[in-house]
Amino acid sequence: MVYTRLLCDLFGDVKLHMVGGYTAPAEQAEEFFQLAYRLGISDRVSWLDRVENTTLAQLYRQCAASGGAMLVTSRDESFGMAAAEALLCGCPLIANDLPVFREVFPESPLIHLVDIWQPEQLAQAAQALSQTAVAGEAVALHDELSRRYGPEAFLRSFKRLMSVSS
16 A cells, blocks of 8 residues: 555556455454555555456456556465456556566566565556556567467467376
């Protein structure tokens, strides 16, 4: 939420939709909203504690259409499925620079890996995304991710695995 305050200062009208946390204790939810109030962003923050998988794609597309991006502050990821899903829906990504993201995602103007503890890096990434023409880049990124991880890639890998084990 501190970054929401930073982005509001940079861009003005910014909204944060935090997704997840269905199992969070009530005290944690209260702390979340108290922090939003202290930062002066309570009217710009919504917590979607539970979103059905079938509606996530629409949420990612709405984020992209609004000029927004997915912000991943994780310090550890095994693959980054939510980030990949967002990218496949055309939603740009600002994420903590983790080895898995460097391995899984191709270079793209829609992907900015930053040291999440350095606010100026996040601000620079957000500025760069605000100046990126998303549509053509989103199609190219979708095609590359589909080529790498889509059904055909899965089948090729599976067939290779089966031929090695035979």
